[in-house]
Every structure is written in structure tokens, then in C-alpha cells.
Amino acid sequence: MLIQGSCHCGNIRYELDWTPNPVEIPARACSCSFCVKHGGVWTSCPTGLLTVLYGDSRRVNKYHFGTKTADFHVCATCGVAPVVTSEIDGKIYAVVSVNAMDNVDSSMLKRGIISFDGEDVDVRLQRRARGWIANVRIHSAA
Incomplete structure (x- = not known):
């Protein structure tokens, strides 16, 4: 499924194959303050x-906080963050926002809340390496 x-203005787009x-898509609402x-x-x-x-990489801000192990790709024009990446051992891993999906029927989403409180950095990076998208390509048109 493609x-x-x-983001709202279309400056940051993604395609996830x-x-x-x-059959269903897990949709995890993170409980961190951001x-x-x-x-x-x-x-x-x-x-x-x-x-x-x-579309224009100059209008993409990367925001990180806390452990500084994840970058939220935030559009400087509309303020939406459709992608989060994490570099682990020189490789980029990612998750995508289900709220930014353009072509998925919401009935496919299996929503839940998740908390990573108390998770140390090593455990967090290991979890991401196992569960995040491991084949990530980032391109800029301008």
C-alpha cells in the first residue's frame, strides 16, 4: 500500500510504501509534552x-528536545510536523504522522496511547531501530 x-501547505511530503x-495501521499517540x-x-x-x-528545504526546521535523539521535521510555513527521524549508528530511521496522511481511510487506524517515560537513551534507540521505518530517503526539490 502506498x-x-x-504538511498542510505541501512543502514536506512523504510516501510510505x-x-x-x-490490514490495520497502528496509530500511537505519544504522551510526551511536545x-x-x-x-x-x-x-x-x-x-x-x-x-x-x-519542496523548499530552507522552509524545513528540525526540532529536537529532551534526549535530542529525534528530529521533528517541522514546516516553517504551516507549522506541521509530518515526519520524525532518528539517526542510529549512522542510519536514519523514521515514523510518520497519521494526522498528515492524505489517502488512508481512518477506519484502518488502530489508535492507542503510548508512553516512553523512564526509558533510557540506549533502550529508546534500540526500540526505534527495531520498530521504526528503516529504509528512509530524504530529497529536496530546491
Whole structure:
């Protein structure tokens, strides 16, 4: 299944080739303060291929906080963060916002809340390496 998503103005877009086709898509609402304030609900397909395209990379801000192990790709024009990446041992892993999906029927989403409180950095990075999208490509048109 090819899932497409974008920020509100379309400057940050993504295509996630979810393989094999999902019966349902896990939608995890993170309980950290940033995600709570921004309505962050994320998903990943460890066997998928994610392509991220910036229309204008100068209008993409990367925000990180706390452990500084994840970058929220925030559009400077509309303020939406459709993608989060984490570099682990020189490799980029990612999750995508289900709220930024353009072509997925909401009935496919299996929503839940998740908390990472108390998780140390090593455990966090190991979890991401296992569960986040491992095949990530980021391109800029300008």
C-alpha cells in the first residue's frame, strides 16, 4: 500500500510504501509534552520504504528536545510536523504522522496511547531501530 502524506501547505511530503499491505495501521499517540501539544500520532512500518520530499528545504526546521535523539521535521510555513527521524549508528530511521496522511481511510487506524517515560537513551534507540521505518530517503526539490 502506498501511503501519501504531507504538511498542510505541501512543502514536506512523504510516501510510505507499506509492505506487506496492512490490514490495520497502528496509530500511537505519544504522551510526551511536545506530541500532546501538537496532537502527535505516529506510525511506522519497519519493512516499508519511506521517501520524504522537501519542496523548499530552507522552509524545513528540525526540532529536537529532551534526549535530542529525534528530529521533528517541522514546516516553517504551516507549522506541521509530518515526519520524525532518528539517526542510529549512522542510519536514519523514521515514523510518520497519521494526522498528515492524505489517502488512508481512518477506519484502518488502530489508535492507542503510548508512553516512553523512564526509558533510557540506549533502550529508546534500540526500540526505534527495531520498530521504526528503516529504509528512509530524504530529497529536496530546491
